[in-house]
Ligand SMILES: [Ca+2]
């Protein structure tokens with residue numbers, strides 16, 4: 001009977017600690033293309049690198065000003081230009097999920113989520129309503145980049161979910177399992 005109680009307690013402790021560790025350490029950053037004052041601006045945790053041709057004086061990209069609640073600040077890419085986004089994170093932080101809202105007023109807008117073990121691409125064809133596209137590490141591994149490309153697309157709310165180094169959680173589980181074994185032996 002005592003053994004059953006101890007085992008149950010250990011199992012509950014493991015579940016509780018792992019659950020709380022995972023909950024506490026999950027961070028979500030959202031690039032909403034607005035600064036603290038509601039003006040157009042980039043989030044320094046997202047690093048943008050632009051590619052593409054620029055005929056004449058037409059810019060490759062543009063940040064929309066926040067004008068009204070129905071017109072939130074967003075980001076536009078033109079004429080097949082591309083924006084390669086990477087993340088300014090510490091080496092112990094890993095992106096396990098990413099999403100982006102896309103709308104398009106005249107042509108195809110695409111997003112490619114790139115991970116350690118693969119990538120996934122979505123193309124949104126001429127839809128004026130915002131739609132969310134996402135990818136997770138279960139499909140493509142740890143996510144390291146997001147590539148946007150469009151002729152006339154708007155992007156908003158690029159969201160990344162970050163967890164600490166997987167080893168931290170793994171060591172914690174290992175430590176608790178040792179503790180469980182110890183309790184079981186102690187009880188024999
Ligand atoms: Ca926004």
Ligand SMILES: [Ca+2]
Nearest residue numbers: 032034035043
């Ligand atoms: Ca912001």
